[in-house]
Amino acid sequence: MLLVCVHSVRAADFAGSVQGVVRSASGQALPGAYVKLIHPERRLTFMVISQAQGRYTVNNLPPGQYTVQGIGNGFQSKPAPVDLTAGRPATADVSLTEKQGAVVPNGWVRTPGRVSGNELDSELPPPNLPEGDGKQIVQAKCPQCHYLHRLTQMRWTRDNWEKKLAWMRERIHENPARAVDWTDQENKILLDYLAKNFSNTTPKFDPNGRLSRTLLKGDAARYIAVDFEAPNPDAAFHDLTVDPGGVAWANQLNVYALAKFDPKTFTFTQVPPPAGGTKPGTLAHMGPPARGAGDSIWMAEIGANRRWLQFDTRTMEFTSYPVPPTLKGNISGNTMVADPNGKMVWTTAGTRIVGLNIQTKQFVAYDIPSWVETKKNPNAYGLDVAGDGTVWFAEREVNKMGRLDPATGKIDEFPTPGVDIPRRMGTDWDGNLWVGFHKTGKLVKIDHQTAKMTFYQPPTENSGAYHVVADPKRKxxxxxxxxxxxxxxxxxxxxxxxEFSLPIVESDARRIELDPSNPNRIWWAGDTSSHLGYIEVLDK
Structure with missing residues (x-):
């Protein structure tokens, strides 16, 4: 029997365990079935795969009231309670007597069947909005700045909708030529409409809707998954990084604090940045974090304080790097990377690439040629440093890959074959780039010397290939x-x-990162789900 341990490498703080057998409705033992253990109080879900004779065991669990459910072969068990007392094992056999929940087609957030993200909203007809007071205001005001599809994908609390509306009006007042503001009375109607129809309490798809309908075999059956749901449903964990001790750190798009999740204790805490020269505006937040040298993490502050921050995860201290007033425009974007040479930190910033020399504290910015030539925002997205020190980035709005030579400031651009929507990338052990082409679902290798692209198709169609990381140890x-x-x-x-499935549907896993303390563990963060977690591959 395979013992599946939630923390198989370093010592855990808990000694609880649950074991059992998964059987079909006829009593047949089923290896290769999913087993979920849900701890509502701690907002945790553990998922393992049954092994020979249908047996499963999960160790190092915190005590408390759990719900167990088995899923496999197109069937599932009824959720059953399990009371786990500290230090005492529990047994929970499951029988798959019910049909598995309805299939949820692969697709972008809240839109199963549509793989492309918001960059292709312009090609779609307007969505059908719910009837009610506020619909006409939404249709008249919101398209001034964005397509309506983005709004319909959100599931926020009333409090966060109120903040979002305030934030939008702040942006309008900053640039009145861009859009026309709405009245205070219209704002009240808008808030009621949005909070009613696009709330965090809106019914969700079946959580098992994207789990395999066939029993897992081979390497696909040798992993565990841990999922954590944020206590704040509006948090929006867009990106995360992992420190040398294996602790995850995530930025939150709707919270002015860096989030910390410790997998040894399953505790969640938040660390606000130090006060800046300006009071943070509505929905100010940290930008994508990037692991630097030693115990450091880098990030930009998104808001009124134009600065980059270096955070020491050991001392819990921040160091601020103010952006000089002479550097106008965007200073942050969707990806930040610390150069392995230890000298520079780089970020995408929409129409340009911005860098910081750590030693001199000097910022540099390089405009992207396609922006200079057309004035169309290429929306520079993913970024990484190749083996020769050049900085590669994805231009998702114009379907190009860019390459910056930091020594000269020269940028070369390389078109992708079609409407591929390149997203994020990682550098491998040979210094080459690997990129996720989101729209076409391809994994793409780019030779950093010749720029030749080699394409690979994942087994799952319409998978939304997004972010790539390379494991140099296992290649x-x-x-x-x-x-x-x-x-x-x-x-x-x-x-x-x-392929390894995650425990919930619409996890919205975007950024992934290898755990430096555990080479078998791959972390992920979900923006619209406000979940984060990891999968851990089990050695043979």
């Missing part, structure tokens, strides 16, 4: 399949794939 590539709720492993030598 494998990891890919987020964002619209399929999976994380995939690809072996370039054998060109073989293994």
């Amino acid at each position: 494998v590539i990891w890919l987020t399949e964002q619209t399929a709720d999976k994380i995939a492993r690809f072996d370039p030598k054998t060109e073989t794939w293994t």
